[in-house]
Amino acid sequence: MFSRLFARSGLFSQVIALDYSENMLQQCYEFVNQEENFPKEKIVLVRADISRLPFLSGSVDAVHAGAALQCWPSPTSAVAEISCVLRPGGVFVATTFIYEPLSFIPFSRNICQEATRYLGSHFFLSERELEDICRACGLVGFNKREEWTLYNAIRYKTQIRFTF
The missing domain is CATH 3.40.50.150 (Vaccinia Virus protein VP39)
Incomplete structure (x- = not known):
């Protein structure tokens, strides 16, 4: 919900929706695809563990x-x-x-x-x-x-x- 809100806001160049649950990411994907004029290029879905994030330090x-x-x-x-x-x-x-x-x-x-x-x-x-x-x-x-x-x-x- 929040990831989609952030992506639609236009305030962020990129939003990464991260969750451990594949089902939650699938639900987000479906909502993004159902919504007209959603800025799909601004959101990336990533499955990961919060204790091992796939990003560089800083x-x-x-x-x-x-x-x-x-x-x-x-x-x-x-x-x-x-x-x-x-x-x-x-x-x-x-x-x-x-x-x-x-x-x-x-x-x-x-x-x-x-x-x-x-x-x-x-x-x-x-x-x-x-x-x-x-x-x-x-x-x-x-x-x-x-x-x-x-x-x-x-x-x-x-x-x-x-x-x-």
Whole structure:
């Protein structure tokens, strides 16, 4: 969705839609082909692992991860790889669910995290954990905008922005 939006905007000379899921890339391909006057020359579809990006160090201007961080097996490895491929001054923008423990319930974080692992759900980081990972990987300039959801007392960040 976002890749197509970015390509249509005319603000970018090239947009790379990257996903590990072949099905997601196929769906993007079908949407691009169905849309009239879509600038197909501005979008490239790439199947890759976020922890092993197929780009040279310092070669990418910006990375947008749309509601993906909580799906990555190793957010630390992924953010380190993003930091590596970003050019100096490059931007990493992400949307993700953020876990905020209910402080009035003792051990709520441990219980909720164990439940999500047991049920096979996604692992949600706290805002502090995410910020620490990004800073450890060389990303600075943390800015955020948030929206609240009722989904299991988890906050949804509409934008987390770091620069390298």
